[in-house]
Amino acid sequence: MMADNAERWRGCVIYQIYPRSFQDTTGDGSGDLSGITSRLAHVASLGVDAVWLSPFFKSPMADMGYDVSDYRAVDPMFGTIEDFDAMIAEAHRLGLKVIIDQVLSHSSDRHEWFIESRTSGDNPKADWYVWADAKPDGTAPNNWLSLFGGPAWEWDATRRQYYLHNFLASQPDLNFHNPQVQDALLETVRFWLDRGVDGFRLDTVNYYVHDRWLRSNPPLAESVAGINTATSTYLYQEHLFDKSQPENLAFLRRFRALLDEYEGRAAVGEIGDETRSLQTLAAYTGGGDKLQMSYTFDLLGPQFSAAHVRGCVEAFESTVFDGWVCWAFSNHDVVRHVSRWTRPGGDPDRVAKFSIALLSCLRGSICLYQGEELGLEEAELAFEDLRDPFGVRFWPAIKGRDGCRTPMVWDAGADNAGFSTGKPWLPIPASHRSRAVDVQAGEQTSVLASYRAMLALRKQHPALVRGSIRFLDAEGDVLAFIREGGDEKLLCVFNFADEPAGWQLPPDLDAIEPIDLGGADGVLQERTLSQPPLGCFLGRIG
Template identity: 55%
Template sequence: MNHARLRQDTGWWRHAVIYEVYPRSFQDSNGDGIGDLDGITARLPYLKGLGVDAVWIAPFFRSPMRDFGYDVSDYLDVDPMFGTMRAFETLVECAHSLELRVMIDLVLSHSSDQHPWFAASRADRSNLQADWYVWADAKPDGTPPNNWLSIFGGSAWQWDTRREQYYLHNFLASQPDLNFHTPAVQDALLEVARFWLVRGVDGFRLDTVNFYTHDRQLRNNPPQPAGRFAGAAHRSNPYAWQRHLHDKTQPENLVFIERLRALCDGFPGAVLLGEIGDDQQYKTLAEYTEGDRRLQMAYVFRLLERDCSARHLAGVLEEYLRDASRSRVCWSVGNHDVERVASRWSAWGGTARQRAELAAALLLSLPGGKCVYQGEELGLTEVDVPFEQLRDPFGITMWPQKMGRDGCRTPMPWTRAPGAGFTTGTPWLPIADEHLPLAVREQVGDPHSLHAFYVDWLGWHRHEPALRHGSLQLLAPTDQVLAFERVTPDETLLCLFNLSGEAADYRIDRAAVAVTERSMDARVEGGQARLAPCSAAFARVVQKTK
């Protein structure tokens, strides 16, 4: 299928399963220990065989790599570490020939301090790009202009001796924030998006999409109510102690989002997927996906948190239904920023394999798009990377309370051989011994493997009308069981998940239920379900009480 035919399906994203590739760790083609674009191209048939619809590639632009590509120094070129522009074009051509779409990660809220735009902006206060970044004078006592904090620790303001002003950085000091209140900045970033759309990409994952615009008045953020912490953040990071009312999620941000959407609409089938981190996550998601002028879909961090109890997850879905039920959500249980789900949700009990299966079954049962992070289909667990081998600046700063993101970014195991089939050289992060038995070569072709489970369930998801089109109706949870229905005018699919390490019973308020459609060591008979530890059951309701 060529790209023109792919672009005829403009609604492909509504039920898509998108596979995230972290390029440094996916496949090394030249033996330098770092994954690259040619490596991704070589593995595209594997992704096709898995049954996903699209691949999202984390940043591969030119960068000093202080935050591993999320600090861009040239938006219009490939970093030599990952290959060449021709290598990227080949990747896109190969993906499209396999009917896979390609989404790339756009990091627009900030650049690297090595970007020529920032070099010009910091030179003085009067040059043509002086206001392309967020600059502010110090208070009379020399302290920063307000109390805003960096997610990576400390003040969000860095003193610059050239301009004798502070500049804003929500992340590393080497990641200065672009000033979206400057029209020329918006225009330049729209041209970046156009550049990649012309080269055939099928959409963008937009990093920190609600961070683009700040409060012009630079008002202080208020504290969180006593005992509360923002989002999924931990109290060990002071960022979680504030209500982030003024440093992000400003109304003016939506103006740029609408301009970006208008640009993408000129390339049929191109999709905007936003990453939203906010105190009121689903309310913000609903606002950012409202109508047909903003993002097609977005995801938040609620399923990326550590709490995985049945009542907590029921509360997450209740929040979604209350605040964003008409919105287009893209769900995920893992990505390159959080502990791997097979380890993170260990409170479920059971084995890592059982947790991986249950997380996949839950993910694929939710309405809308889904993201699968590389290695989830193998059941990879979090790697305990020794401090001396840590590479993640966030992890190094927050150690030992938070181990950072290296543990979920270790190389993909393709074989049991030295280098795990990932590289013939020395891998940039250590390959865990416990991952070798889970390698792709060990699982593909084994009907009892987790990989086979994914292939099977992805196929079911693709052809099951209730999972693709049904509304979500939440049922009462228990301490062990999360329960909901996916409902279409023609059928009701009951979905039950025992999120505990003990067997569980669940009473169904129905007159009759059909024979269990599919299960993981569970049984539904009439109005009663019996679920083994860490199991799930799906059944069709054939008669409802009134």
């Protein structure tokens, strides 16, 4: 990490761990905290700065832990609070910061707060969740939709009111208009800060606050015109009132003030806001009094082209002036990027190596998802193997998120590839075994070796960590930009095409000294850079 306390997280590399699929030590087929501790040396060997743990809190697991029933307890399937403390200690020993997932927008319907809230309209926690009367005809208070399908309102027979749920009906939304709710949630955050946590990934950070007048969302113009072909009806609305409300900024300032009581702590927010994501990111990370970083879904989709990446980065640079972005190509909610971006007949390993080179050169912090350092592709699962409620609900049009959540592969020859001695909670594809850590560890040309080399190179060049970025015009599917910081100025060129590409250096660029990327670098002769398909070039401008 950087020495400056206020800026230490800018340019960092974060490795996301999905605890249920990382390492099992008990033989029950599900990963646990002790398993994470036993494998942290592998994570440290990549050269990352921090690990991000998806939820491990006590939960009925209706949404794989994103439905929390106790914010201060470890779910028994993951171990104990002592196991967590041991994991923190080992991470810190290895020089790794620890970020944990905080799911504050909603809780489980099994949480004691909701159990009390639903008993009546006048109990001490009656206003801790978003309750509303039915319309005179018995229908929901407005037209808000759940991201998981259907209305965002569920009728409760005990209170004889509807409650809001932006996700599953078993994930009721907390009422952030109530200061007591904010206070209680911040105290749960303090609990983990006191245990040594270094930061937080804030799940669905722009969903915290709803419109207090419960106004209905307007339709998207594309929907009205019949253009919208989205599988989910959620995308047929312009979500003006069910999320991204201005009052959320005040809560984020309170959250930041709490973090600032502890040295070097930080938060990265997940923002899903359709067409307003950049504006929301700017508001949430600007001013130095809210989040240190946020990330969007801009590079988590199927688009794989120089124009798309340039458009996303330039839009961020022109919109977000003093905030900071965290770029990611994969996570636990999307199809793995090697599968998304490998064209028919293409080489997944080339795509994986190209991707980490590109990600390492972009301006911003970066987040890696477990298994991408092995070049793992999306797993093809049968319907009967699915555990994701989103996939079960929308199958077969949407296959859900289980395909990117299958267990890590450590030892190709071991039972269940070294993940567990019991039956894994999700199947391990046979094709993943050949990409196991032990297979790639000794291969200098492996995807794993490329990840280690690129992350080491990124740390060796301050311009890549914190420097500015300026794009250069290039024909075809070539992305060219300059990273500059301190006394360093670097040229970065990436050929996204399946064919070789030639690029003429601009007249103002002279004395380019190539930096070895370990293959597919391209050849610079006179003023022409020739690159193979999916070629990467990095050069020092002297």
